[in-house]
Amino acid sequence: MRRLAAMVMTLLLLTGCRGREPDELALVRVLGVDGRGPVTLTAVCGGDDQGNGSRGTSTGADFLSALEALPWANEESREELALTSVSYLIVGRDANLEAVLLAVLRDQELAGLSTVWLADQGAAALLRNCEDPAAALALLARQGVKAPTAARALAALWDDGQVELPVLDAGENGMECRGVGSWR
């Protein structure tokens, strides 16, 4: 009986490490990156016809500090930032692609499997005009537009000195692919 009581007490003490309810998560699906110093991030949560399409922007000296400045990253926020579901990374022409890709691959949460897209007019402007970017990008992928993953893009950049990325522009569905652009 004493052992049982000790176990219950231990469990009660350990309840301090509380999990997050799913509706308290800001599940970022699309991350837009503009500028190389300061770096501006545009994060789009939810989407993909599933609602919860909240957005947030932040600016920082570099990619990581901008990431930490996202509205859900501070402790007062009701929602917790979750970057494990970032599937699409949209990079503006003025961004430092190599630094961004390195930061993405080094981050514990950001998956190296997220696909990389190019926005000539800037990621923030493109995302601002699109109601459901995740759904629009998923549609483009289903239509056969091939975008390299962050890992492949960085490998190509290092091996070949350039990487081919699909170029996005505002369109009827919020986004459309305008061809392939080369990043050197």
Next chain:
Amino acid sequence: MGFFGTKKDVPPPHPRREPRFDLPVTPEAIAGVFDKCADFNRRTLYLNNDPSRQVEMMYIAGQVRNERACDYVLRPLTQNEALSACPDMDAAFDLMAKGGLYSLSVQTRDTADQVIFDLIDGSVALFFPGKAKVLTLSAGTEEKRSVSDPENEPDVKGARDSFVESLRTNTSLVRRRFRAPELKVEEQIVGRQSLTPVDVLYVEGIADPSLAEQVKARLEKIDIDALLMTGSLEQYITEESRTAFPLTVYTERPDRFAVGLAEGRVGVLVDGIPMGWLFPATLDSFFRTGQDRTDSWAVAAALSVLRYVCMLITLFLPGLYAAAVLFHPELIPVKLSLSIIAAKADVPFSTLTEVLVMLLAFEVLQEAGLRLPSSIGQTVSILGGLVVGSAAVEAKLVSPAVLVVVAIAGIAGYTAPSQDFAGALRIWRFILSIAGGVLGLAGLALGGAVLIYRLARMETFGVAYLTPFASNAGKQREGHTVLREPLPKVKTRPDYLNTKNRRNQG
């Protein structure tokens, strides 16, 4: 006041009175024991209508079959001329004991205990004036439920009979399948008041003699008032009482029981209980069905794997869901994650509360369905499962994902052939759900480790409970693990049974 009631000092046990009735073997003394017993009967008879030769006859109505008592005892007693030709009552007594009366079992008794218990067992007792010995003639009634289909262990290609409440019928059902004279049936009486006959069955030359001795010794130790329910045997014969997991395997199928005996197990049959127990019980025995031996080996092996997978699902799925949603959302595919988030946004309760309440609701529905008559029980299940379930989702009281997870876990639990084992899994499902919801995957792993630790500590009759997974490492023979091989290839009995004769076929 404790959880199980107020704890008080337990008085010391009353010693058993031996003999139970220290009385002279006279009609008056025996009749005195049955005072205020309306079913007790006593009458005086004349041998062949000779008033100088009187015999006192006693029996208990209902225990004795009238026709037998009349035809095989009364008629020869009053009409047999050979009895009247006897020179004295001593000679008549000898003649009756040696075939003058037509009972299959005639006993000469000289203690009150013997006479009393023979009467209770359905014998007619004959008292001779001035003689200290009594003749008891078996004329018991054989009223019992007829042998019927096994309701709880159906088998498409198997036999259609099942154990009944009569012990002797049950032993005959086994012996008809197992004709070897090496099949031993040893009887013990258990229960101070119920005096229930309990038979221990084993095959001499196959079963480990020490196992049979252990079973007999454990039965000998059971000192309770009455052995009338299965729990009275199951909870007293096993060494570990603080576990939800069953430590005995029972079957209502005589064929499965006989197969167990042939394997080298020791069986126990109890008068009044329509099932038989096989010892020792190990984890794998709760995942086998009688059909495993009638199906093709490939089908049986696949179904066996399915049952083990379902065991893991029923045990871990709700906890895994709670852990993944609350602590490790990255484990969940993005689209599913978004769907869960969207559904959860309108539900006012925490995920862990949802899971626990739904698990509890599932148990309540199951219990309600079991206790009610089958027709109403089905209605309750449908109403509860479909109508209330979907209404709860529509009313945003519960997430659809939680409902699906709990339903899958619940249904997976029903694949366990032993519902005793499934019951234990249900209790642990709650514990693991709480552990997963409170500590995430670490809690789930911790809970799983505690479960395995507890199971690994248990033994039944000297055999590890987790056999064949945690004992006889490297020695386990083919065909006795999760996967069954074709029967012609399973040439040996399970190692852990320590049988005297290892080979089971040529």
